[in-house]
Amino acid sequence: MLVGVPKEIKNHEYRVGLTPESVAELVAHGHSVLVETGAGVGIGADDEDYRSAGAQVADTADEIFAEAEMVVKVKEPQPAECAMLRPGQVLYTYLHLAPDPDQARALMASGVTAIAYETVTSPSGGLPLLKPMSQVAGRMAVQAGATALEKAHGGRGVLLGGVPGVAPGKVVVLGGGTVGFNAAQMAVGLGADVTILDRSPEVLERLAIHFESRAKTAYSTRTRVGELIADADLVIGAVLIPGAAAPKLVERSDLATMKTGAVLVDVAIDQGGCFETSHPTTHAEPTFEVDGVVHYCVANMPGAVARTSTYALNNVTLPFALRMADLGWQEAMRRDSHLRNGLNVWNGQITCAAVAEELDSNLVDAEMALAESA
Numbered sequence: 001m002l003v004g005v006p007k008e009i010k011n012h013e014y015r016v017g018l019t020p021e022s023v024a025e026l027v028a029h030g031h032s033v034l035v036e037t038g039a040g041v042g043i044g045a046d047d048e049d050y051r052s053a054g055a056q057v058a059d060t061a062d063e064i065f066a067e068a069e070m071v072v073k074v075k076e077p078q079p080a081e082c083a084m085l086r087p088g089q090v091l092y093t094y095l096h097l098a099p100d101p102d103q104a105r106a107l108m109a110s111g112v113t114a115i116a117y118e119t120v121t122s123p124s125g126g127l128p129l130l131k132p133m134s135q136v137a138g139r140m141a142v143q144a145g146a147t148a149l150e151k152a153h154g155g156r157g158v159l160l161g162g163v164p165g166v167a168p169g170k171v172v173v174l175g176g177g178t179v180g181f182n183a184a185q186m187a188v189g190l191g192a193d194v195t196i197l198d199r200s201p202e203v204l205e206r207l208a209i210h211f212e213s214r215a216k217t218a219y220s221t222r223t224r225v226g227e228l229i230a231d232a233d234l235v236i237g238a239v240l241i242p243g244a245a246a247p248k249l250v251e252r253s254d255l256a257t258m259k260t261g262a263v264l265v266d267v268a269i270d271q272g273g274c275f276e277t278s279h280p281t282t283h284a285e286p287t288f289e290v291d292g293v294v295h296y297c298v299a300n301m302p303g304a305v306a307r308t309s310t311y312a313l314n315n316v317t318l319p320f321a322l323r324m325a326d327l328g329w330q331e332a333m334r335r336d337s338h339l340r341n342g343l344n345v346w347n348g349q350i351t352c353a354a355v356a357e358e359l360d361s362n363l364v365d366a367e368m369a370l371a372e373s374a
Contacts, residue, residue, distance in 0.1 A: 001325040002032045004068025006061045007039040010075045012283035014042025014306035015313070017072035017093065020053040022318045027054030031325045034058050034068060042306040065089075070329075072321060074313065075300055076103055087111030087347075090329050092321060094118055094133075095344055098245045098358035099272030107345045113329060113373075117317060118270075119243045119352055120342035127242060129320075129342075131178050132312035134267075136302040138182030138238060141265045142171070142190065144296050145234040148263040148287055154294045156261030158233045161191030168192050172228045174220065174249050174274065175238035176203040179267050181210075183236045188214045195228055225249055230257040237266040237274035243344075243354030245272040252276050252291070260292040269297045330373055333366070340366050346373070 003026055005017045016039045018026070023033045033055040037047055047057045058064055065071065065084035073093035077085065082103065085091060088111070095116035097104045107114050117129035127134075142160070149155035149169065162168035171187040173180045176198035187194045188211060196211075197220035198204050204217045211217075218224050229235050229250060239246055246268035255277065268274040269281075277290045280299040287296050302309035320339055323332040333340040343351045349364040350356040356363035 001328075002034060002067060002069045003321070003325060004058075004064035004071045005033065005035045005039055005055075006064040006071065006073060006081070007036045008042075008074055008303075009061075009078055009081070010300060010303075013075050013300050013303040015074040015303050015310045016040045016043055016045070016306075017074055018318075018321075019043065019310060019314050020045050020049045020055075022314045022321075023050055023053040023055045025318060025322060026325060029322055029326055032056070034064055036061055036064050043310045044307055070321070070324060072317075074310070075303075076100065077107070079106065082106035082110055085110035085112040089113065090115065090324065092117075092317070092324070094270075096270045097344055097350075097352070097355045098243060099270075101359050104345070104350065104355065104359055104361070108348045108350070111348055112345065113343070113347075114345035115324075115329070115339075115342045116243075116344045116352070117313075117342065119344060119354075120320065121242075121338040123338065129313075129316050132316055133302045133309060134178035134240075135182045136305060136309050136312065137267050138179040138236075139186045140301050140305065141179070141183045141236045141238070141267050142186035142192075142234075144286070144298070144301070145171075145236065145263050145265045146190070148265070148294050148296050149233060149261070151261075154261065154287065154289055155263055156233055156259060158261075160187065160234065169233040170231055171195070171234045171236065172232040173197065173236045173238055174225065175240065176200070176207050176217070177238065177240060179240070180236070180238035181207065183238055183267075184211065184215050187234075192234075197225060197228070220249075226254060226257065229254060229262075231259075232262060233259065234263045234265065237264065237268050237278075239268055239274045240271065241354070243352050243358075245358050246274040248274060248276045250275040250277075255291040255293045258293050261294065263294045263296065265296045267301070269299050273297060330370055333370055340370070343369065
């Protein structure tokens, strides 16, 4: 199979779909890899590194999309990239289609087979291709929030860890999954006053055992969320419904109860955001203010730490890429129901139930798609 790796073009996105080491693995399996020139610069990998791994280097993205049988990316395809996709081609990347009907329509119109990292599952019920970026984003959320809290960045001027004689900042984490757990770890490490909310008693028990007295836990209700954010310096939105749009846990009316200069970090922004007042921002302009509250809503947070993120991502995406290249995507999915859950778009139709529901679109069962594409 010919695998193509274009350079990411989203604002301040420095990650790359395949590392040179991943390229070498594909080549060792007998596949060809075509990498756009400069694609790996953001992780410290130049064209010669890719050539040494066995790849060919293309001058333009047009060559990648025109020739590759499978395109491996990191972020969702931008409009110019969607226009280059074609029937019979496989796209393997993050998609986040539920809050993005324009992208969904473009992928459907292209005829591409689109496989989303974020809906591939594991035998334990987890999301293995989303997990490493959730770990990165959770940890970065505290760093980003701490910076936004500085007065020069519009915040309250609060140091999360405090100092002797001055109380630490109060951090509220909405959601106790991978993002929330990692955010809490970082906030606790800084010495902040941390409370984590979730609706799963099992999750709350796990968090309470892990953090002991270093962080508090609370069952998430509308009332409890309102009480805690009113006293918070930093609120981190870390909720996820796989494949679906994030629920709005903080409404605009709630901002009036919050402290002026408090910060909201919406890690769920890829799935539409969990704060009513959120909208996607970029690393170039990461924050905005609504009713005196600073919002950080960067949609590709892990892109800022591209080397760490890319290698962490490749650790989990490469085995599936190898399987699809070796067997073809149809046979790989027939053998692996968890990979099959990653199929979002096929032959102009939506094949992911959560996405179809959010977009009010007809759903084609993935198994039916496999049968018809045999």
